[in-house]
Amino acid sequence: MKRVLFIMIIICVTLSIARANAAEQSEVVTTIAPLHSLVQGVMGDSGSAALLLEGTASPHDFQLKPSQMTLLQKAKIIFYISDNLEVFLLRALDALPASTQAVAMAEQDGMVLLPIREGGAWEVHSHDSHSHEGHSHDNAHDHGHNDPHIWLDPDNAITMVKAITKALSDVHPENRSLYKANAVALIGKIEASDAKAAARLKSVKAVPYIVFHDAYQYFEAHYGLTAVGSITLDPAQAGSAKRLSELREKASETAARCIFREPQFSSRLSSTVAENTNMKLGTLDPLGADLTPGAGLYPALLDRLAVDLANCLQD
Ligand SMILES: [Zn+2]
Structure with missing residues (x-):
């Protein structure tokens, strides 16, 4: 019996050393x-x-x-x-x-x-394509041909x-x-x-909203949601004043209920667009910044996105 115990201890020690390495x-x-x-x-x-x-x-x-x-x-x-x-x-x-x-x-x-989304509120110069002034940098952050999210x-x-x-x-x-x-x-x-998220989002599919950067196209397509625009194409750059006013216009046209900020970026722009509108300010995190890294993070991220969207988009 003692020998068995000894062998078991040796095995445990060897395994934990192997794991540490x-x-x-x-x-x-x-x-x-x-x-x-x-x-x-x-x-x-x-x-x-x-x-x-x-x-x-x-x-x-x-x-x-x-x-x-x-x-x-x-x-x-x-x-x-x-x-x-x-x-x-x-x-x-x-x-x-x-x-x-x-x-x-x-x-x-x-x-x-999915191809990078351009046109409509996903592109800043949609409303005035006759003017070329100051538009050359809008697509400076080129993700390539496909949306990488x-x-x-x-x-x-x-x-x-x-x-x-x-x-x-x-x-x-x-x-x-x-x-x-x-x-x-x-x-x-x-x-x-996925099934839980689909059930949660079912009642808000048709409710329009605006996101901070265009990271959610795949999520929207999968769950059939109604995003109507993003504040910036390039999350590393500030949106122009022109873009912000266009987004406000878009928000009132579509009766967008929510605008979402992201923990990776300052909430200033999202708050500015939401000012003096009926839009609620929510948070969406495409990466799971405050979730514990590890095997459980991805399923938790789906849960979180569905909860944050549904909470803001519901009445
Ligand atoms: Zn992104």
């Missing part, structure tokens, strides 16, 4: 918290993935720290969303050893991609889980069945959150 090496690196959540969910207890963008950091204006460059240098596999989103990563990726795998989610088979469609998240499972299994074939089991469990949780 895996975490230290952070051979798996991810960019934004929702993607980190999906990767960590697939990895489960087999290791921990590093997360580059913590807290209220936004991928639109992020810069790598030297310690994060080192982290990338040591990584075996790096998961990111798209060349259009993590622009800060591109030069670093070029400098990595040839053996490092960089997996762009937007390039995976089966991903639903792909993770906000839960079907895309499931496609991502499958792609992550495959990529990790190629690096660690010995963990293949563990990854698969974790992926099945994670997909179940995403589907449950």
